[in-house]
Amino acid sequence: MTSQQVLLFGIVGKNEPLYEAEFNKLPGSTTVDSITRQNYFVLHSALDLVEKAAWATNNMYLKVVDKVNQQQVSTFLTAGNIKFMLLHSGRSEDSIRNFFIDVYEVYVKLAMNPFYQYDKPITSKAFDTKVRAAARRYLS
Amino acid sequence: MSLRSRGSAEGAVSVSAFAYLYSELVQYHQGRVASISELERRLENSGYGVGFRVLELLTLRSKEYKREIRLMSILQFVSAAVWKSLFGKSADSLERSIDNADEYMIVDYEPITSTFVSVPSDLGQLSCDSFVSGIIAGVLEGSGFPARVTAHTVPMEEGEYMSKISAGNTALLQRKDKAVFLVKFSKEVLERDAALDR
Numbered sequence: 434m435t436s437q438q439v440l441l442f443g444i445v446g447k448n449e450p451l452y453e454a455e456f457n458k459l460p461g462s463t464t465v466d467s468i469t470r471q472n473y474f475v476l477h478s479a480l481d482l483v484e485k486a487a488w489a490t491n492n493m494y495l496k497v498v499d500k501v502n503q504q505q506v507s508t509f510l511t512a513g514n515i516k517f518m519l520l521h522s523g524r525s526e527d528s529i530r531n532f533f534i535d536v537y538e539v540y541v542k543l544a545m546n547p548f549y550q551y552d553k554p555i556t557s558k559a560f561d562t563k564v565r566a567a568a569r570r571y572l573s
Numbered sequence: 574m575s576l577r578s579r580g581s582a583e584g585a586v587s588v589s590a591f592a593y594l595y596s597e598l599v600q601y602h603q604g605r606v607a608s609i610s611e612l613e614r615r616l617e618n619s620g621y622g623v624g625f626r627v628l629e630l631l632t633l634r635s636k637e638y639k640r641e642i643r644l645m646s647i648l649q650f651v652s653a654a655v656w657k658s659l660f661g662k663s664a665d666s667l668e669r670s671i672d673n674a675d676e677y678m679i680v681d682y683e684p685i686t687s688t689f690v691s692v693p694s695d696l697g698q699l700s701c702d703s704f705v706s707g708i709i710a711g712v713l714e715g716s717g718f719p720a721r722v723t724a725h726t727v728p729m730e731e732g733e734y735m736s737k738i739s740a741g742n743t744a745l746l747q748r749k750d751k752a753v754f755l756v757k758f759s760k761e762v763l764e765r766d767a768a769l770d771r
Binding site: 487488490491493494510511512513514534537538540541544545547550551 | 622625626628629630631632633638639640641642646715716769
């Protein structure tokens, strides 16, 4: 009855993951290690499905690309083909779409920085704060 | 910081400011290289980052949240939207090469990167428009259409440019040459595009 509250958000570039964040409903708890690893696995295994769906539509928001047990992976592709992926267990499409659009705006602001190179891991703390704030706004 | 476009009046930069800045960029690289192709490659690298950023920014501002997945649409995006936001006008022409199926040409009669540049004879074939070809390459590769883009200066035919002037466009300088950007796509891009046709 209670859905798994942990949401895993990842940004994947052309070669490697660029950013990862977990959005936990419960602030004090830490997820069990095995569950975290399983979440990463499910999220990244959906990458080939994302590739397939990417060239089928010119929408940026690809909705749900993969369903595993109770978990779903939704994806958003930026103009530069950077993949924003969210592992969740059933959220409204609209709230996820708004979340992705907000993160996209934060991402473009980061990209405007001449010291940030395309397709490199994102280490900015400000980016992390803004993404978490967007998650709190749309996903909780 | 807002990424909304603030309107062309406030965002406009004078051509002379750009020309000074760009000439400094070229001089900076020229002092550090030993050959023409090295200089062109450095200019291309400088343009690459601009291309990628322009791609993301223009798409975000358009608020349509759509990407281009077809070859023709991405080329049209480059020659219209990108050109307009960078140079204030669309590219003068987008052509497909007759000889090779994977080559396309974007023509600009008055590229601002080389309008104020006179190339000395010992630098022969140098084209300062390599900066712009770097921008085009950045946009194309970012959106998933890797391509090799080169800038060429081609003498114009008699009637070509004059018809543009008589149409009421103010010309910066009397030019004899136009800039042609040759875009050569990788094989997998063409294959993928052909597969989408079916």
